Amino acid sequence: MADQGGSQHGIARTSRTRTPAQKQADLERIQQYRALEAHLRTAVSSSNYSRETFDLTTKLLRLNPEYYTAWNVRRRTLTFGLFSRRSDGCSCSRGCSSSSRSGTTTMSFGASSCSCSTRTPPGRGCRRTGRSGTTADAPVAQEEEKDEEEEEEEAAQKKDLETVKSELAFTFPLLLESPKCYWIWSYRLWILDQSILLLPVADAKKIWQEELGLTSKMLSKDRRNFHAWGYRRHVVGQLESDELGGESLVESEFGYTDRMIRADLSNFSAWHSRSTLIPRLLDERGAGEKEREDFLKTELNLIREALDVGPEDQSLWYYHQFLVDNIVSPVGRPTIVPTLTVDERVVYLTNEITNIKDLLEDYEDVKLIYEALLEYTLGLCQLEERKPEEDERQDLIDWVKKLKELDPMRMGRWVDLKRDYGLTELLPGGRG
Amino acid sequence: MESLADTLWDVVICGTGLQQSLLALALSRSDKKVLHIDPNDFYGGAEAAFSLQEVESWVEKVEAGKEGLFEAASVEKLEGDTGLSFPRAYSLALAPQLIHARSTLLSQLVSSRAYRQVEFLAVGSFSIFKPSPDSSQKPTLVRIPSTREDVFSTTAISAKAKRGLMKFLKFVLDYDSTPQTATWQPHADAPLTEFLLKEFKMDQELQTYIITLTLSLDGKINTRDGLAVIRRHLSSMGMYGPGFAALYPKWGGLSEIAQVSCRAGAVGGAVYMLGTGVKTMNNKEDPIVIELTSGDTIKTRKVVRANESATDHSGINRLVAVVGSSLKSLFESTVEGAPTPAVAIVAFPAGSLSTAAGEASKSPVYLSVHSSDTGECPVNQSVLYFTTGSEHASKDLLQQALDSFLAAVAGDTVPQCLYKLQYKQLQSSAQSQASGSIFDFAPPATALAFDDSTLQSVHDAWKMVLGDEAVEEEYLTFADREGAMDDDEVYD
Numbered sequence: 067m068a069d070q071g072g073s074q075h076g077i078a079r080t081s082r083t084r085t086p087a088q089k090q091a092d093l094e095r096i097q098q099y100r101a102l103e104a105h106l107r108t109a110v111s112s113s114n115y116s117r118e119t120f121d122l123t124t125k126l127l128r129l130n131p132e133y134y135t136a137w138n139v140r141r142r143t144l145t146f147g148l149f150s151r152r153s154d155g156c157s158c159s160r161g162c163s164s165s166s167r168s169g170t171t172t173m174s175f176g177a178s179s180c181s182c183s184t185r186t187p188p189g190r191g192c193r194r195t196g197r198s199g200t201t202a203d204a205p206v207a208q209e210e211e212k213d214e215e216e217e218e219e220e221a222a223q224k225k226d227l228e229t230v231k232s233e234l235a236f237t238f239p240l241l242l243e244s245p246k247c248y249w250i251w252s253y254r255l256w257i258l259d260q261s262i263l264l265l266p267v268a269d270a271k272k273i274w275q276e277e278l279g280l281t282s283k284m285l286s287k288d289r290r291n292f293h294a295w296g297y298r299r300h301v302v303g304q305l306e307s308d309e310l311g312g313e314s315l316v317e318s319e320f321g322y323t324d325r326m327i328r329a330d331l332s333n334f335s336a337w338h339s340r341s342t343l344i345p346r347l348l349d350e351r352g353a354g355e356k357e358r359e360d361f362l363k364t365e366l367n368l369i370r371e372a373l374d375v376g377p378e379d380q381s382l383w384y385y386h387q388f389l390v391d392n393i394v395s396p397v398g399r400p401t402i403v404p405t406l407t408v409d410e411r412v413v414y415l416t417n418e419i420t421n422i423k424d425l426l427e428d429y430e431d432v433k434l435i436y437e438a439l440l441e442y443t444l445g446l447c448q449l450e451e452r453k454p455e456e457d458e459r460q461d462l463i464d465w466v467k468k469l470k471e472l473d474p475m476r477m478g479r480w481v482d483l484k485r486d487y488g489l490t491e492l493l494p495g496g497r498g
Numbered sequence: 499m500e501s502l503a504d505t506l507w508d509v510v511i512c513g514t515g516l517q518q519s520l521l522a523l524a525l526s527r528s529d530k531k532v533l534h535i536d537p538n539d540f541y542g543g544a545e546a547a548f549s550l551q552e553v554e555s556w557v558e559k560v561e562a563g564k565e566g567l568f569e570a571a572s573v574e575k576l577e578g579d580t581g582l583s584f585p586r587a588y589s590l591a592l593a594p595q596l597i598h599a600r601s602t603l604l605s606q607l608v609s610s611r612a613y614r615q616v617e618f619l620a621v622g623s624f625s626i627f628k629p630s631p632d633s634s635q636k637p638t639l640v641r642i643p644s645t646r647e648d649v650f651s652t653t654a655i656s657a658k659a660k661r662g663l664m665k666f667l668k669f670v671l672d673y674d675s676t677p678q679t680a681t682w683q684p685h686a687d688a689p690l691t692e693f694l695l696k697e698f699k700m701d702q703e704l705q706t707y708i709i710t711l712t713l714s715l716d717g718k719i720n721t722r723d724g725l726a727v728i729r730r731h732l733s734s735m736g737m738y739g740p741g742f743a744a745l746y747p748k749w750g751g752l753s754e755i756a757q758v759s760c761r762a763g764a765v766g767g768a769v770y771m772l773g774t775g776v777k778t779m780n781n782k783e784d785p786i787v788i789e790l791t792s793g794d795t796i797k798t799r800k801v802v803r804a805n806e807s808a809t810d811h812s813g814i815n816r817l818v819a820v821v822g823s824s825l826k827s828l829f830e831s832t833v834e835g836a837p838t839p840a841v842a843i844v845a846f847p848a849g850s851l852s853t854a855a856g857e858a859s860k861s862p863v864y865l866s867v868h869s870s871d872t873g874e875c876p877v878n879q880s881v882l883y884f885t886t887g888s889e890h891a892s893k894d895l896l897q898q899a900l901d902s903f904l905a906a907v908a909g910d911t912v913p914q915c916l917y918k919l920q921y922k923q924l925q926s927s928a929q930s931q932a933s934g935s936i937f938d939f940a941p942p943a944t945a946l947a948f949d950d951s952t953l954q955s956v957h958d959a960w961k962m963v964l965g966d967e968a969v970e971e972e973y974l975t976f977a978d979r980e981g982a983m984d985d986d987e988v989y990d
Contacts, residue, residue, distance in 0.1 A: 282834075282835070283835070285835075286740065286834055286835020286836075287835070325834040326834055328647055328650070328651050328832075328833070328834070329647060329740060329741075329833045329834040329835065329836075330647060330740075331646060331647055331650055371650060371657070371660075372650055374650075374657050374660050374661055374664075375646050375649045375650045375660055375661070375664045376646055376650075376664075425661075428658075428661040428662070428665065429661070
């Protein structure tokens, strides 16, 4: 399994003893690292954000991706020169002269920070002074300049695309090695955001779509990685945003949760994602009452089949609870079928209780079944605004008894429940 | 350099079958002088993989009685321009065994670093062949569910049956603890089918699923063995990635492991001589004197050989068929993120086939379908390995299985069989044994999945060769040779 870090392939990882030769090699490595570090500090203190410095960060980050200062330096080398324009829309070529923002001494190589504050979208940079000569008077000459500019623009964007791609490629092996290092992820997200700001929509969209593919790969390696699911939602959100064309991904994401569930029923994150997508899914499908009811029935069937094979699995019960809540307590939020009458709700809930009781035939000792039965039976009584009938009461008593047996750790809860609902057994003769 | 005759060898290993080759691997870091010979001009012995040309020479040898464990070999080629490629485009395996992820063989290949040279492919679905209910319908293949998620997704079983199956799967995963042991131990020697019926109320269909997972050649596996094998399968599931429980080495199955092991032996200094066998051996002297078929006479302290004689006439019949179709539908991975499998298993339970004479099959037939990803055939073709326990009508039965399978997977046209190899492999109940300075490996098992018990003999042979110098911690546990993994590249 992916997380058997300390024991791969059944062999425990033991600490290696180092020979004197290996120790010497290690000392040399440490020296090399320190030298790189010193170089970087020198470069930063002299505000040298050149290609050289960029290469320095490459070496250092391969050795130590946790060195977050190096990531920041790398960002600066990109914005101060290696990206053809800054993300605030200004194409700062070498010729651009202005006072530097931070007020430090002028850069030795690469552009100084530009004081252009207007943000222009990709496709239009600010005019470069001193480049194509003075502005021409004749319109013909102006057009020629524009074409030249467009060409330069395209070339610049192409270069930026290459830079974005190579930066993503750079972080990838680092992520494989250190998948939980926040700095790498943060840098990667920054590059992805830069792609929206710097590249034409089609290119940026493609980059983000590849990122979606990456999250799928991550999730197939570790299906319940909570952070990966969150990251995926972020990526989906960006792909759906106006900046990238604004297409809804709700259907394909819903399909994705389906595949993930079929790969691993016990995937709480997948079930959760599914539940968050449902309201929008139904809206976008333009589902009327009939479609909504069909959808609800399909989901209930799905979870019932899942419970048939995995009644001990909490994630499944949570999703069942989600569906039942949709039926029983729809107040104040979007529900699957908002137009159900009370009678219809009662029918649904009664059905569910019957089905769950059925599970008891084959699964006698699964406490989650009894918990669900308790909760739903009491819920049914509430829905119908009545007290439990005699046979229901007997059931409830039996179930609490079973729960005390199966889950003695929560004895206090079962005792309270018994008391609150008056679930004491009647002795023969009718006295409790 | 010393000549063959001048060297006092520490061990002469005869034959490059899997067991002997693993021994060579195990000895590859010792300072022992190893001479490894094989009368064949190919590596792998009874586990070899052949090009079509090599198949034909091998068949000749078998028919001439020169391969002790094999008989009744024949080759059939389809007439005309069939699309059969040149001989070296094929690598037909004599031992197409699948290796469960939990197998000790894999962990030994890892700890000895030999795994780096083998490419492993995933073994995908296990299916059952269902004969057509009437002449208007095709026969079908039904996937066997072996994980909770499989059981969830399958539409072929009722809800009630699913619950029963789940209870059994859970039982098996923990079958060697209490209270499960109390449930099955009274039935340990009884057939697994009886146990499934009595304790889990499984119907015929579910019983068939479970028995198929055991790959039992006679379908009569007992409860003790059956539970062990199923547990191995279930606990192997997902170990190296989602959706598969077993692996298969590319380029010819166990033959590849034998070759890689011999290569490691050679790197470690062993001398290899193919096309060389033992002419005479005088083991009354110390050191043992051997005259090789090459004419050289050598002296050695120990000898390791393989027993090539069968103890009984039972065994397996095999049909290897090259088919002119990629059979893509069998190799689709159904689990998100799972690798594309290169091997698919299909079982024909007893009774699902009938011979030309109309007799229903009495024992199961197993089929291992290999896609071209295994390197065993060119793209757009597949190799089918049919196996059944030898019985009177086996050859005929295997042909039935082939025809029925092709009917089941037929699209608009029925795929054509381009090439057929058939043979019988005898089995032996003999154990490996050491006698004085000579160690004899037992003949290879004819099971469809690799059995770890084979590895015990290799270990015994290794101990015999090294004697007091054997260090248990170093058995098949090596460091990478220098230069194999270079971390310093990062510093450039």
